[in-house]
Amino acid sequence: MASDGLQRTALDHLWLHFTQMGAYTDPAELQVIVRGDGCHLEDAGGKRYLDALAGLFCVNIGYGFGAEMGEAAAAQMRELPFAINWTFAHPRSIELAAAVTELAPGDLNRAFFVSGGSEATEAAWKLAREYHRVRGERRWKAIARRVAYHGTTLGALSLTGCTELRTPFEPLVPDVLHVSNTNRYHRPPEETEEEFTRFLLDELEATIVQAGPETVAMVILEPVQNAGGAFTPPAGYFEGVRALCDEHGILLCADEVITGFGRTGHWFASERYDIRPDLVTSAKGLSSAYAAIGAVLATDRVMEPFSKPGAMYTHGMTFGGHPVQAAVALKNIEIMRRERIVEHVHETEADFRATLAQLLELPIVGDLRGCGFFYALELVKDKETRAGFSDAECDELLRGFVSPQLFERGLICRADDRGDPVVQISPPLVAGQAEFDQIAGTLGAVLAEAGDRMRITA
Numbered sequence: 001m002a003s004d005g006l007q008r009t010a011l012d013h014l015w016l017h018f019t020q021m022g023a024y025t026d027p028a029e030l031q032v033i034v035r036g037d038g039c040h041l042e043d044a045g046g047k048r049y050l051d052a053l054a055g056l057f058c059v060n061i062g063y064g065f066g067a068e069m070g071e072a073a074a075a076q077m078r079e080l081p082f083a084i085n086w087t088f089a090h091p092r093s094i095e096l097a098a099a100v101t102e103l104a105p106g107d108l109n110r111a112f113f114v115s116g117g118s119e120a121t122e123a124a125w126k127l128a129r130e131y132h133r134v135r136g137e138r139r140w141k142a143i144a145r146r147v148a149y150h151g152t153t154l155g156a157l158s159l160t161g162c163t164e165l166r167t168p169f170e171p172l173v174p175d176v177l178h179v180s181n182t183n184r185y186h187r188p189p190e191e192t193e194e195e196f197t198r199f200l201l202d203e204l205e206a207t208i209v210q211a212g213p214e215t216v217a218m219v220i221l222e223p224v225q226n227a228g229g230a231f232t233p234p235a236g237y238f239e240g241v242r243a244l245c246d247e248h249g250i251l252l253c254a255d256e257v258i259t260g261f262g263r264t265g266h267w268f269a270s271e272r273y274d275i276r277p278d279l280v281t282s283a284k285g286l287s288s289a290y291a292a293i294g295a296v297l298a299t300d301r302v303m304e305p306f307s308k309p310g311a312m313y314t315h316g317m318t319f320g321g322h323p324v325q326a327a328v329a330l331k332n333i334e335i336m337r338r339e340r341i342v343e344h345v346h347e348t349e350a351d352f353r354a355t356l357a358q359l360l361e362l363p364i365v366g367d368l369r370g371c372g373f374f375y376a377l378e379l380v381k382d383k384e385t386r387a388g389f390s391d392a393e394c395d396e397l398l399r400g401f402v403s404p405q406l407f408e409r410g411l412i413c414r415a416d417d418r419g420d421p422v423v424q425i426s427p428p429l430v431a432g433q434a435e436f437d438q439i440a441g442t443l444g445a446v447l448a449e450a451g452d453r454m455r456i457t458a
């Protein structure tokens, strides 16, 4: 179908996610992406983009391995296109479980496969509830963080701390409590890192106590929180969270849907921050988004009560651990190892950060945060006071200027205001200095102009 035919048909029949469908007045406004290579995408009109968002934090190996991945998928389809993981097993899910648990830190020795990140979140919360039940306790509540995104199915959405995503669907699954995230930028300037950690841990402890510790099944946290803009943990934070969970018998789940598979320069960010989680959720980078597969990883301690005769995790989905998806994920791990992709992130993260740090010279850029290949720039009205923008100004700045301008200039980043306004930068993990420079160059030009338009002066 020709480009204009595709655009017309899309507007007639395709329902885009998180999209105001009525906003398209002319089919030509809809970008149709038709191919990719390396860190680049191309639309139906032949325009090329540098994808500094890796799809949506997921195409970790970039777009250049389609032939090899396709071979793996085709071979699996010829051999066994489908087998279920309910009671039976098949070779690829077994091999993938072994490969993923070998890469995971500590004794996360068990893998339960699902089809994506939201399903992984659901599965983790249900697993935590049932873990306590099979041990004779009734615990169901969960604690998550404000502005954090854990997915959109009703359970996952209940954990998600983004008000505007939750409100249309209330009432949600009850008994989720939200605590502060690790956003340090808007804390009092005189507060030390140690004091900040203390504040966060005191609040978490008070929340557990308020909920009734014997009713709390799980605390779920991303190692580096994406929504709000790449919040890294302050020193001692995860050590304290682990200690509180241990004290109160609560399972700690690290949501590694984004951070897993190399984004922070480690196979899992739990290793980087020594989180020692009981559960890990994974999706996106597990297959570098070449297949729809996710996983929940569990430690020996979590598995132990389920290994007893008569015990079962009462959960399953037809496509969980699908052989073709598993074959693709296995090939992804093989490619990541062979191409030394995690090592590449580790070795070049300082260069990437230094390149992006040049943007801090712009009056509109207040903060650069993140690690590995996972960064956010916070946009401010006044750097001195760290004052942000009103909702109307945010709208004008992000949706009215930054997003369309970046796209126009061939750079895909995400301008996001689920928390304070940020530009998220998270390229494929094969990006190098040429891509770092292009990202910083285009962002610099657009943000300088954005600052002028908003009349922001140094």
Ligand SMILES: Cc1ncc(COP(=O)(O)O)c(C=O)c1O
Binding pocket: 056, 116, 117, 118, 119, 121, 149, 150, 151, 152, 222, 226, 255, 256, 257, 258, 283, 284
């Ligand atoms: C941290 C985190 N958890 C869970 C999810 C949900 O994943 P999915 O979109 O695959 O359902 C996302 C998606 O962006 C995420 O970023």
